[in-house]
Amino acid sequence: MPGQLCQTSVIVLIRRAMESLQTRPLQASRPAAALSGEISVPGDKSISHRALMFAALAVGETRITGLLEGEDVLRTAAAMAALGAEIRREGADWLVAGRGIGGLIAPSDVLDMGNSGTAARLLCGILASHDVYAVMTGDASLRKRPMRRVIAPLSACGARFTARPGGLLPLTIEGARDALPITYTLPVASAQVKSAILLAGLNARGVTEVTEPEPTRDHSENMLRHFGAAVSISQQGRGRVIRLAGQPELRAADVAVPGDPSSAAFPLVAALLVPGSRVTINAVGLNPLRTGLFETLREMGAELTIRNPRVQGGESIGDIVVEHTALAAVDVPPERAPSMIDEYPILAVACAVARGTSRLRGLGELRVKESDRLAATTAMLRAGGVAVAVEGDDLIIDGMAAPPGGGLVETHMDHRLAMSALVFGQMTKAAMRIDDSTFIDTSFPGFVACMRRLGAAISGV
Numbered sequence: 283m284p285g286q287l288c289q290t291s292v293i294v295l296i297r298r299a300m301e302s303l304q305t306r307p308l309q310a311s312r313p314a315a316a317l318s319g320e321i322s323v324p325g326d327k328s329i330s331h332r333a334l335m336f337a338a339l340a341v342g343e344t345r346i347t348g349l350l351e352g353e354d355v356l357r358t359a360a361a362m363a364a365l366g367a368e369i370r371r372e373g374a375d376w377l378v379a380g381r382g383i384g385g386l387i388a389p390s391d392v393l394d395m396g397n398s399g400t401a402a403r404l405l406c407g408i409l410a411s412h413d414v415y416a417v418m419t420g421d422a423s424l425r426k427r428p429m430r431r432v433i434a435p436l437s438a439c440g441a442r443f444t445a446r447p448g449g450l451l452p453l454t455i456e457g458a459r460d461a462l463p464i465t466y467t468l469p470v471a472s473a474q475v476k477s478a479i480l481l482a483g484l485n486a487r488g489v490t491e492v493t494e495p496e497p498t499r500d501h502s503e504n505m506l507r508h509f510g511a512a513v514s515i516s517q518q519g520r521g522r523v524i525r526l527a528g529q530p531e532l533r534a535a536d537v538a539v540p541g542d543p544s545s546a547a548f549p550l551v552a553a554l555l556v557p558g559s560r561v562t563i564n565a566v567g568l569n570p571l572r573t574g575l576f577e578t579l580r581e582m583g584a585e586l587t588i589r590n591p592r593v594q595g596g597e598s599i600g601d602i603v604v605e606h607t608a609l610a611a612v613d614v615p616p617e618r619a620p621s622m623i624d625e626y627p628i629l630a631v632a633c634a635v636a637r638g639t640s641r642l643r644g645l646g647e648l649r650v651k652e653s654d655r656l657a658a659t660t661a662m663l664r665a666g667g668v669a670v671a672v673e674g675d676d677l678i679i680d681g682m683a684a685p686p687g688g689g690l691v692e693t694h695m696d697h698r699l700a701m702s703a704l705v706f707g708q709m710t711k712a713a714m715r716i717d718d719s720t721f722i723d724t725s726f727p728g729f730v731a732c733m734r735r736l737g738a739a740i741s742g743v
């Protein structure tokens with residue numbers, strides 16, 4: 283039946299996860315021995331959201347393998363089910379029977395996107411060009427994040443949004459009955475904003491055009507083509523112009539989700555930091571618009587080897603072998619930010635133990651992530667005794683061989699802060715504590731078990 287979830291209900295999964303929502307402090311300390319072993323990390327979060335959304339807009343049944351079963355993505359699954367897609371789990375795979383472009387139904391309840399900015403913003407794009415009324419909200423972190431960046435451009439297609447003052451969730455969306463195509467130049471480098479506009483363009487008559495001054499992750503473009511849409515991309519200076527022909531017939535197309543490079547970053551940096559370590563991380567996505575961290579770590583002297591490079595479902599993947607290396611400080615240019623935007627907290631940890639002073643430039647966008655990551659990363663390093671400063675949008679870190687540690691890190695409902703602090707604690711003289719580890723499940727369920735399997739020292743407090 284449309285709108286209903288068969289078999290393993292996503293709603294049940296989310297409810298179970300919510301029930302267990304209570305603060306879970308943890309502590310991380312130097313492990314007794316080097317980290318070693320072979321692991322894989324959960325599916326890519328960006329690709330998982332998009333796979334569910336595009337499959338729900340396609341005609342036919344899409345099989346998704348390797349979907350990230352983290353809270354953020356389960357929110358997207360629940361939302362697409364509320365809009366009429368049939369979604370079920372079969373073994374480890376997820377099956378989505380789509381309703382076709384224009385075929386989504388109005389949700390009968392509020393869409394709660396939890397902690398996920400990607401889910402909220404991309405869904406605004408879908409709803410903008412569907413003739414439905416919807417109300418959207420999120421958790422305390424998401425309700426602080428700017429939605430004007432999608433509301434402004436999406437309004438041009440004829441959709442009406444009413445948000446809380448400041449352009450914040452909760453918001454209502456009245457989708458356009460006959461959506462106009464949008465032409466828009468991104469004022470900030472944001473794959474979420476680009477994707478929201480392209481998703482709206484799917485149900486608009488005519489050509490939707492997005493210009494991005496800096497290239498951002500292109501999973502939406504790749505997946506649109508994979509599902510049968512006509513997308514053209516041309517270079518413009520350092521950036522790109524993306525054109526999408528509206529109202530294509532999207533056809534169901536199976537998706538194999540690669541391991542998330544943003545999740546791989548945590549065990550990878552841990553292995554770099556702990557002397558004697560050697561770790562292999564299998565089947566990690568290596569889309570060049572996501573690998574800025576690997577490039578930066580190599581500049582710092584890291585030994586990273588890619589084995590078995592291959593292409594899976596239109597995305598490059600490979601196995602990464604990483605060995606402990608003494609790192610040197612780095613100066614990261616601002617134009618690299620889009621390709622490693624989620625990796626700055628863990629890069630900051632690497633810089634904290636690198637020889638010399640690092641400067642990470644152009645990090646303004648970090649202020650509007652799951653937390654103010656510029657402030658929270660600074661506070662994390664200071665809690666471990668590392669000298670760090672913010673100058674404008676730059677983060678400056680004085681590396682030291684053995685930071686004293688011993689501090690408590692406030693994670694502000696931010697999964698990447700929590701994981702970064704737990705990796706940091708593998709190198710500090712005294713243990714590092716975090717106030718709450720629950721949000722790790724939004725992107726990396728099983729993180730602590732995975733790190734412990736490699737030999738990391740993480741325990742309850």
Ligand code: S3P
Nearest residue numbers: 328400471472473474475623624
């Ligand atoms: C994402 C884009 C990035 C990133 C987020 C995922 C996406 O956000 O930080 O975790 O899937 O499109 P911005 O578009 O705000 O840079």
